[in-house]
Amino acid sequence: MQLDIRAQTLLKALVERYIAEGQPIGSRALSRISGLELSPATIRNIMADLEDMGFVASPHTSAGRVPTPRGYRVFVDTLLTVQTIDETTVESKVQLRLQKGSPQKIISNAAQVLSSLSQFAGVVMTPKHESVFHQIEFLRLSEKRILLVIVAPNGDVQNRLLLTDVDYTPAQLVQAANYINQHYGGMAFDEVRMRLQNELRQLRDDMTRLMQAAVEVGSDVMAENNDDVVISGERNLLSVSDLSSNMTSLRKLFEMFEQKTSLMQLLDVSSKATGVQIFIGGESQLVPMDDMSVVTAPYEVNGRIVGTLGVIGPTRMAYERVIPIVDITAKLLSNALSH
Structure with missing residues (x-):
């Protein structure tokens, strides 16, 4: 739905002031901060139209208005002016943390950097490891x-x-290992499991059971070593009143961090897109809380997207500052892991 210039200007001013102060914004304040030479009556009419369109809402306790998830979406998609941050300073801070260590350590450091720079929670979806064995x-x-x-x-x-149920001889163990390595080496355990049922009927049953047990355990081992999501700075969100103001919100918040299921779905979706993505609670079914937003960006290893990172915070976050932090960190993590 197209908004005229006046409506866009007022909506932008309202969202920016609400993000900064957290209080409903009245027509008088909007008249003062928007820079538009409009009468209070005209501003009230425009705000009433914005409310009818679902971009703002009036809390029962105040005559002022607050942005809705739909209003936030229009703001971040079309009205947001991304802040020009000191990229050199941010890059030096991030690069310093991502220079040394194993890939797991670098990914953990990236989550910590996102958290410290945004003052919210940083999250990194780790590269998926296929359960392949040599x-x-x-x-x-x-x-x-x-x-x-x-x-x-x-x-x-x-x-x-x-x-095992059977006492295998060393010769039998060598035979079983050689068969698996010759026929299935370099494949994923899950694929081997499917093929075993059809291809091992010529072997004795007890040997088949040994191989199946090895494949089951091997698949579990690979899954154990794949820590899907690294999260840093969860405690920062406890000081955000929008997210921790009541027990229901707190419960949802901790369920999200403990179970990680909804978070994984969101990060997986964002890994299929390019550039920075913004998921707003109350609008995106992937965000478990109405007052929460997640800003994400995919990262690469040697030109191939392997995961996603981002910042989890309130819908009332300074998007213009968080977006470049996420964008720069994704690029620097890609460089660190590729070299």
Whole structure:
């Protein structure tokens, strides 16, 4: 729905003042801050039209108005003036934290940087690791106790204990490992599991059971090592009254951080888009709370998008400041992980 210049100017002024102060904005204040030479009556009429369109709302306790999720959406999509931040300063702060360490450490540092710069919660969806193995080995420890050794393509080694119903000989264990490595090495465990049922009928049942047990355990091992989301600064949100003003909001907030399901869905959706995305509570079904917004951007490794990072905060956040922080951090994380 198209808004004329006056309506856009008033909506922009209202959202910016509400973000700054958190109080409903009256017509008199709008007349003063908008820069428009309009009578209070004209401003009231325009605000009434904006309310009818669903861009602003009037709280019962005040004659002033506040932006609705729809109003925030118009603001961030068409009216927002992104703040020119000192990119050199921000880049130096971020680069300093993302220079050294393992990929996991760099990702954890990125979440901390997002939190410290925004003063909200920083979140990074880690790259998805396929449950691919390079080779496996079976080592007989004692009767019916076998050590499963899984070697990943990058050389990482994981060990797990298998308790079996049958006492396998060392020769049988070598035979089973050789069969899996020759036929399935370099494949994902999930794919191997599907093929095992059809392709191992020529082997004895007890050998088949051993291989199936190894694949099940191997798949679980890979899943255990994949920490899907790294979150930093959750406690910052406890000081945001919009999000922690009542027990229902607090419960939803902590459920989101504990279960991570809705957060993963949101980050997964944003990884399929380009550039910065803004999800506003009350408008996006992916945001679990009406008063919450999430600003995200995808990041890459060697030119391929592998995850998403972002800032979680109230809908009443300074988007013009948070957007460039998220954008710059995504680019610098991409550089750090690619090199």
